[in-house]
Every structure is written in C-alpha cells, then in structure tokens.
Amino acid sequence: MEGKGNNILLHKMFHIEGGDFTSAGSISDQVKKILKEAGFPNKIIRRISIATFEAEMNVICYANRGNLSLFITPNSLKVVVEDQGKGIPDVDLAMSEGYSTADEKIRELGFGAGMGLPNIRRNADEMILTSQFRHGTHLEFIIYLDRQETQLPFE
C-alpha cells in the first residue's frame, strides 16, 4: 500500500479472551456490523467475516488472550490479530489443510478440523502469519477494495 491508501479511516480494536467459548463469534459479528453500516459490498463483507471468525476462534481455542484490530483504509480492509499464548511451533505445518492440534472441547464445537488458517488465506488477498513458540502469534490479512473483481476461484 502506498500514498493516500495508507490513511486509516477507521481503527477498531477488540479484546479476545482465550478459552471463552460462549461468546465466540461475537467479535466477528461486530466487525460484520461495522462493515455493513459502512456500506461495503456483500461479497467483501462475507470474505472478511469468515476469515475474522476463523481468526477469532483460533485465539479462543489456542491462546491465552489476544487483540483483534480492524483497519479500514480507502483501498483495503485489514484485520490484525495479536495473541499471547503457546504460539505455533511450525507455521508451515499449521497452514496445511487438515493439520490440527485441537482438543475434544474444540472439536465438540465443530472446529479444529485444520481448516481455519487455510480458509483465512483463501478468503483474503494477502495473509501474513508469524509466531514465536511459547509467546504468541501475529496474524494479519487484507482484502483490497479495488480488486473487487477478484473472486474466489470457486465462486
């Protein structure tokens, strides 16, 4: 991103508590609400909502706590998730579909199939994932508004 595209029109930060399964989904819900009120196209809202839900679940399932930030700029929507927790020892492995370290509780909720991170990557135009083992994980993903014609390959 260059030039005026860097102007942040809105920055909203949400706290996520690890292990708080009962309210899981409520932050993605708020993100969706903000984007809907701002009048973004449905398809874009759907992509960012799905990716945000997966990211929110990841913090609840695997971290102690974290913050999720939504940034709206003139040409992009960006979500940054910083968490403190056990981190990911092997990011490449975590990115491969079907790989999961989920426990029974997570699976009971219908998550933990090893689809979360790949699903975030699929819905975003760009995704960055870094992690410090035993410290935490940094995830960010962007959807560019001027690439609206760019759709998921299967849509």
Place this chain on the structure above:
Amino acid sequence: MTLKEVKEILNAEVISGDHDLEKEIKCAIAAELLSDVLALAQEGALLITGFTHSQVIYAADLANLCAIVLIKGKRPSEETKRLADQKKMPVLTTSFMMFEACGLLYEYGLKTCAIKTENGRKGK
C-alpha cells in the same frame, strides 16, 4: 423450494423465524463441522446440522446462509434462540436423522450448495 415446503417435507417445528417461511431455498449443505460450513457453503444455503450452540448462528449469519434445520429433534438453548431471533436466522427442528433429512429434501429436488471438492478438503 420455500422454507415452508422444507418444514412440511421434514415435518419440522419452527423455533425461530416463523414470519420468514416464504423464503426461497435454492440449495443446502449438511455439516457437522463449522469449519466446513465456513469453507464450503455457498451464500444462501440451507444448513442442515446437529449443532445447537450460538456459534452455529454466528457461522450461518457470517456466511450469509438462509436458514438452519436441526436434526434428531435437537433444540437450541434460549441464548441460541435469542441470537437467531436477533440475526433473523430461521431455525427449524426435525426429528429425522441427518441421512433421512437430507434424503427427503434431495428427493423433493433440493440440490447441494457445497463447493465441490476433490478429496473432501480442497475447494476447487
């Protein structure tokens, strides 16, 4: 097929969204994994599932699905029902098992809304 027809075919009870029964249902996805719902369901799909917690409502709403049918006579908690009302996400419950519920709807012409996969995982 309308949601009302789905209700009749499955002899289902409407838990939330009584006023929305004229909604047109074009296709459906059955899933016992919310990750599959998020990854594979197309917009506007009817979700057939056994999940009754709030996350199923959030997932259906975030993915723009049109309604939820719970199988095996499952009922959501008051909290889940409240969320469904708030999100205007119709929820029905049927006493049929997953296989029968899907089979009946398929027989009556409802088609899949899941993205075709090669090995059950890759969205191609």
